[in-house]
Amino acid sequence: MSYFVWAVILVIVLLLAWFSTRMSKQEEDDDLHDTGLAILEFGRAFPNEAIRALHATANGQAVFVRLxxxxxxFMRHMRNHYACHLIEPGTVRVRPLAKDTDFAVEFLDAPFHNGEFTFATPQQAAEVSLWLLGNYVAPSDIEVAETQGKATS
Known part of the structure; x- marks a missing residue:
C-alpha cells in the first residue's frame, strides 16, 4: 500500500514539474510579443536610429521596424534574443503570397533572414511591404531621377 502512495506522490510531483516548465515556456513566448523589448533590443543594436513604427508577425518570431x-x-527572434538587421536601400525583395496577410522577403545582404512572414491583418502586411519597397531604392538614385526630371522639363 505504501508503494502505491509513493508512486501517486511521485506522479503528482512529476506532473507539477512538467506543468510549471510549460507555464514558464509560455511566459517566454508571450515576451516575444512585447513591443517594449523589441524597441530596447533594436535601440541597443542601432542607437543612432529613431523608430517610427514597428509590426510583429502573427507568431511574434519577427518584427519589422520603420525608422x-x-x-x-528587421528583427528575428533567435532563441533568447533578437537578431537585429538594418536594411540598406536596394538590398531587399518582397514577393506576395496567396493570402493577403502573407509575403516573402529576400534579404540580399543577409540571406539567413529570408523567409515567408504572416501578419495578423492584411493592413499590417501591406504597410510593412510598403516600408520595405520604399526602402528598395537608394536615396542617391532618387536624387538622380529628380535631377533628370527637372532637366527634361
Whole structure:
C-alpha cells in the first residue's frame, strides 16, 4: 500500500514539474510579443536610429521596424534574443503570397533572414511591404531621377 502512495506522490510531483516548465515556456513566448523589448533590443543594436513604427508577425518570431528617415529594419527572434538587421536601400525583395496577410522577403545582404512572414491583418502586411519597397531604392538614385526630371522639363 505504501508503494502505491509513493508512486501517486511521485506522479503528482512529476506532473507539477512538467506543468510549471510549460507555464514558464509560455511566459517566454508571450515576451516575444512585447513591443517594449523589441524597441530596447533594436535601440541597443542601432542607437543612432529613431523608430517610427514597428509590426510583429502573427507568431511574434519577427518584427519589422520603420525608422525615422524612411529606412527599415528587421528583427528575428533567435532563441533568447533578437537578431537585429538594418536594411540598406536596394538590398531587399518582397514577393506576395496567396493570402493577403502573407509575403516573402529576400534579404540580399543577409540571406539567413529570408523567409515567408504572416501578419495578423492584411493592413499590417501591406504597410510593412510598403516600408520595405520604399526602402528598395537608394536615396542617391532618387536624387538622380529628380535631377533628370527637372532637366527634361
Amino acid at each position: 525615422h528617415d524612411n529606412k527599415a529594419g
